[in-house]
Amino acid sequence: MGRESAVYAAFASLTASITEDLGPDRVVDTLSSECVRLLPIDSMEVFLPGLKLERYPAVTEEGPALESFETGRDIAVGDLSSAVSRWPGYVDRMAGLGYAAVSALPMRAEDEIVGAITFLSTRSAVLSTEDRRLGQALADVASLCLVQQRELRHYRTLSEQLQTALDSRIIIEQAKGVLAERSGVSVSAAFQRMRAFARSTNRKLADVAHGVVDGALDTEEFLRRRVR
Structure with missing residues (x-):
């Protein structure tokens, strides 16, 4: 499958969570798998304090995910060792896992920031502008799906x-x-x-x-x- 077709398939998989009434875990799993498949990264983490999901932390240590969530800005660090004074505990933990670079993007649903995603790489490099845009688009679509599911659950309960x-x-x-x-x-x-x-x-x-x-x-x- 070409990259363009793969991107279309990724967005289709995310939006299907609404029409098929899938749970939030399915949305996050799809987001994670599609990002790893489409972007030059080795792993990723999802931080969703705005939705209070059981599988995802409501609080986290210092690091790019928390900073991106609080500021609403994307963060890119091509060499994690250069950020040791910024996030000492986080950098030590990630270095121990073999990661050398990190990027974080806020998860937005219109005016609400529900969380952030962190892209991890074992190579010292930053994502290209195109890859960051794709990652942000996937994160935003997933965020909208999660918020829609939250609203549906609320109205169903009501x-x-x-x-x-x-x-x-x-x-x-x-x-x-x-x-x-x-x-x-x-x-x-x-x-x-x-x-x-x-x-x-x-x-x-x-x-x-x-x-x-x-x-x-x-x-x-x-x-x-x-x-x-």
């Missing part, structure tokens, strides 16, 4: 909460009618008795209502109770 609340409201209304009929009191009075019973027994009102409707709960006792 929808589930609203549905649960609606279901509870419906079963409570049904239980009020059942109790009113059994006790010969108004619907309002039946609700007061049901709520008092739920409080006195430390149960959720919806659970009490389910018990009333499906007959699993003996209602004779709290039908006789006085509402406090």
Whole structure:
């Protein structure tokens, strides 16, 4: 596959995470594998404190990823040994792993910076302008996908909460009618008795209502109770 076709395939793989409802880990894995495949690097790291994903650190030591995330700028160091006073701990760790050069790019989603990616090389060299642009484009697309997934998860959770609340409201209304009929009191009075019973027994009102409707709960006792 030619480079141009490979680049198109990389972007297609990233954007597919939205339509196929893939998890954030899949997006980051795709970003990592495509960057290593398309760019002259030996490895890469992903730093995503803005999304709070379990697999990716919320905090990190000194280094280019943290600096790129905080400043929103790209960083390129062709010789890591020259940055020992800038990031002493980081340079020592990377040198121990055999890396000699590093580049970092912010992960942007519109006006939000969600993290940064770090490109690592065993050779003392910096990425070309073209390669940095490609890396930044891949990072930005991945960032947009991750933020879109975050929004989808938020709205899905909200929808589930609203549905649960609606279901509870419906079963409570049904239980009020059942109790009113059994006790010969108004619907309002039946609700007061049901709520008092739920409080006195430390149960959720919806659970009490389910018990009333499906007959699993003996209602004779709290039908006789006085509402406090």
